[in-house]
Amino acid sequence: MKEHVLPASKAMKMGDWKTCHSFIINEKMNGKVWDLSPEANKVRTMLVRKVQEESLWTYLFTYSSVYNSISMEMLSDMFELDPLMVHSIISKMIINEELMASWTSRRSPW
Template identity: 80%
Template structure:
């Protein structure tokens, strides 16, 4: 969605999520997230800004653990994998969102911002 934010012809994967994000952006002040939907919308907004730590805090916390993550077998492994995916997807979303702003950005800067090693960043770059 971040890569094609202004492309009217791009197929949207989740119209409901897109609608919730648009509604959330129109509201000037939001209280703390209460429902699972509000947590996901808040996490999506943080991800769009490249703030993987805030995104992580909305997705993995005591409330979300009780509602969802603790229900999985090997819940700690699920959460650990989810943290890595949040970092990866936040990096991708950040690059797509701000690609028109940067002429270049160093791997070191991205590594510092997203807590990934240079090797992992090169691997992501090779995959796409």
């Protein structure tokens, strides 16, 4: 499993959730790990979501100093996550002081 987990972590660090996913969920890993679970499909679905969410977290934690601003829509598209989930993750990071950021809106609610 080491030959899968280490490259997956490197991909996650770069914000490349799809490559990370391909190292964690593939035929070899399915046969050795995930198919052993009684609800293998649910486990794989949960893993995909977690890889997306943690890749977003890692990407923001790693590259936040590079950005002056970044749109939630871009992050939503990049990590294929619902905008509300992206907002939730970023808000938690701000509250936990893991991300020095604030929310701004370019659109008026009125």
